[in-house]
Amino acid sequence: MTGEHCARDCAFCAQARSSRGRAHRLSRVIWPPFPAGEVLPRLGDACRAGRIRRACFQVVHSEDYFHRVRQAIAEVRREVDIPLCVSIGLRTVEQVRELLEAGVDVVGLPLDAVTPQLYRDVKGGNWERHLRLLQEAAARFPGRVGTHLIIGLGESEEEAIRLIGELAACGIGVALFAFTPLPGTRLEHHRPPDLRTYRRVQAAHYLLKRGLVRPGGMKFKDGRLVDWGISREELVLYLADGEAFRTTGCPDCNRPYYNERPGKTPYNYPRPLKPREAAEAVGLVVED
Template sequence: MHWYVSEGTAAVLGLLPVRLDEVPTTAYLMTGEHCARDCAFCAQARSSRGRAHRLSRVIWPPFAVAEVLPRLVDACRAGRIRRVCFQVVHSAGYFQRVRQAVAAVRREVDIPLCVSVGLQTVEEVGELLEEGVDVVGLPLDAATPQLYRELKGGSWERHLRLLQEAAAQFPGRVGTHLIIGLGESEEEAIRLMGELLSCGVGVALFAFTPLPGTRLEHHRPPDLRTYRRIQAAHYLLKRGLVRPGGIKFEGGRLVDWGIPREELALYLADGEAFRTTGCPDCNRPYYNERPGKTPYNYPRPLNPREAGEAVKLVLEGGK
């Protein structure tokens, strides 16, 4: 049996001799291959002509579980890895496969563990939580019903209802992914985030990344100014620093935060709003960006220059 291991994780575990500019603090592992679904942005999609061992920009080479586990245990005990995250490809036997993977880790080490997986019922969420998963991620990805139907297939409304029901039954233990840049407006993304956060659903923001061989390979990534405004809205809404009803939009674009600009700048000054969102210790280095480029999601604390530049982009977008 094997797992796919993200290249950065493989370097931390000593499985690959890769130089890292930024080190992942979560071990990213993937189970399964040849997805039954056909998401337009995903290299694992049924119709994708891209490289099979890729998810977003990251390469995931396969390694025997027997080789991964002892190195993972050592890295966890040494503090180099502080969380384990399984990405689950929706292929035959996926639910049993992820249960086996969770059990294998749990037998060896006590560490926070999360799973990103497409489930069908609240009962399945409960099963994974009972077996030792701390947080179950149910990726919604698309911010509107129409984008969901066009790019993922199926019912956005049903997926949203599952998220809401699971979060109500298991407070603080259910999250989702939202990909910015698929064609949604700032208003659609921010209103959805407000709804999800009010229900207790954790939101991890991703920037759309065009990948060769996928249906969206020629689609542009999001404008950095738009992404910064959405990051800021997520940060402020999550902490109750702005009211959803106080944010104003024109033509789908955020134009007024409902608080003074000076107050907004003060809340954002430390740069925390622009770091990777998701579970604690999840930093996903270069998942959405190339080394040398300004990151959409910073995998580390921002320095004063970086924070100032990010805040400036937010302030350019509204009153």
């Protein structure tokens, strides 16, 4: 994580301007500070030993944040050749190009909220402008642009799934997150999403990304997905291995316990699912 307390005021984030929470958190993860001179050699050792396969910069929108992340990327690149992704708020496609040319292979531009109204309420700003930037960047740099969506902010399944279909059609990679209430944030008393809803959105994302269902063939009732446009047998077959319910995002991203507590059923599994886990997840998707 690079940067100090954020200039933005996202209602779900411990880094937000108005947050009273612990400032070393992003979601449930604690990010203690360490000197770069200690981190970089150990990152190199871990990468060469095969223990780490990707490094991701989570960039806080603070003073001179774009210049600071450019410096950090250069420092990592001097130490080790490891795939890099950056999650960052940008304003132009040119800035995306600069990061890619600096050695990043995927730039994530977090949309977070799935509707314009939720974006205004939860993040502030212009959802439509952000979506246009995503689309323009993805068209210019195919396969190298992604976004984050947080499920559970108040959207319906239909709103989330229709947006996922639109993003998939543009070649924009989607990392799904389950909303996590954090003490001291404006949404600290907001409930996490129902696991059944999250499983349906995960399954839809997986199937849409692979072209196994069509957005136009899916049907919704009162915002809930009720018809996948394929048979139940096909649906179970496509989901049976559990891959749909693993962490999504850049290749090799796993984010263990980012959205969930130990001992609870994970929203996003950071590893292959066991047969029992996969069967339980599929059961939540296909239940009436």
